[in-house]
Amino acid sequence: xxxxxxxxASVALYTAHRLDDLANSLNQASGHxxxxxxxxxxxxxxxxxxxxxxxxxxxxxxxxxxAHLKENYPAENAELAELTKAIGLAKAVSDDAxxxxxxxxxxxxxxxxxxxxxxxxxMVAGGTAALSQFNLAHGVKHLQGATRHARKxxxxxxxxxxxxxxxxxxxxxxxxxxxxx
Numbered sequence: 680x681x682x683x684x685x686x687x688a689s690v691a692l693y694t695a696h697r698l699d700d701l702a703n704s705l706n707q708a709s710g711h712x713x714x715x716x717x718x719x720x721x722x723x724x725x726x727x728x729x730x731x732x733x734x735x736x737x738x739x740x741x742x743x744x745x746a747h748l749k750e751n752y753p754a755e756n757a758e759l760a761e762l763t764k765a766i767g768l769a770k771a772v773s774d775d776a777x778x779x780x781x782x783x784x785x786x787x788x789x790x791x792x793x794x795x796x797x798x799x800x801x802m803v804a805g806g807t808a809a810l811s812q813f814n815l816a817h818g819v820k821h822l823q824g825a826t827r828h829a830r831k832x833x834x835x836x837x838x839x840x841x842x843x844x845x846x847x848x849x850x851x852x853x854x855x856x857x858x859x860x
Contacts, residue, residue: 687842690751695846697744698836701788702829702852704737708795709826712819715802723811727802730818734796737825741789748785758782777839784832791825794818830856 708730715726749756754774759782798818802811834856837844847853 690747691840691842692846693747694744694751694840694843695836695850697740697747698829698833698847699850699852700740701737701744701792702826702833702855704733704740705788705792705822705826705829708733708737708799709819709822712795712799712815712822715815716819719808719811723815724803724805727799727815727818730822731796731799731803734792734799734822737792738789738796741785741792745785745789748781752778752781754778755781759786777835780835780839781832784828784835787828788825788832791821791828795821795825 711726711730711733715723715730718726745759748759755778758775758779795818798814798821801814802818805811806814829852833847833852836847837853837856
C-alpha cells in the first residue's frame with residue numbers, strides 16, 4: 680500500500696477492513712465447524728475443508744493487518760514484536776498501553792486462528808473417528824478464542840482509535856463488539 684505516504688484516512692480504512700475481513704472469516708469457519716459437530720464421514724470432512732479455507736483467509740487477513748501495523752503504527756508494531764505483557768482492555772491509560780493492547784490482541788487472534796486451522800486441516804487429512812472428534816473439539820475451542828479476541832480488538836479500536844472506528848463502525852463486525860470494557 681505504501682501506507683507511510685498514504686493519508687491517515689486511507690490507513691484507518693485499511694485497518695478497519697482487515698479486521699472486518701479477519702472477523703468475517705473466523706465467523707464463517709465457526710459455522711462450518713459447528714455444522715461438522717452433528718455429522719460424520721465425508722460430510723464432516725467437507726465442513727472441515729470449508730473451515731480450513733476460511734481459517735486460511737482469516738490468517739491471511741491477520742497477517743495483512745500485522746504487516747499494516749508494522750508499516751503504519753510504529754508503537755503497536757514494537758509491542759507486537761515484543762509482547763512482553765498483557766494489558767487489560769478499556770480506554771487506554773497511555774499511548775504505550777494502547778499499543779500494547781492492540782498488539783497483544785492481534786497476536787492472540789493469530790495464535791488461536793493458526794491452531795484452529797491446523798486442527799481443521801487434520802480433520803480433512805482423515806484418521807479415526809476419535810481423532811476427528813478430538814480435532815473438531817480443539818478446533819472449535821481455538822476458533823472461539825480467535826473470535827473472542829477479534830471482537831475485543833474491534834472494541835479496542837472503538838475505544839482508542841477514533842479514525843479506524845469511523846470506518847469499522849459501519850462494517851458487520853461492529854454489531855458483534857462487546858460492551859463494558
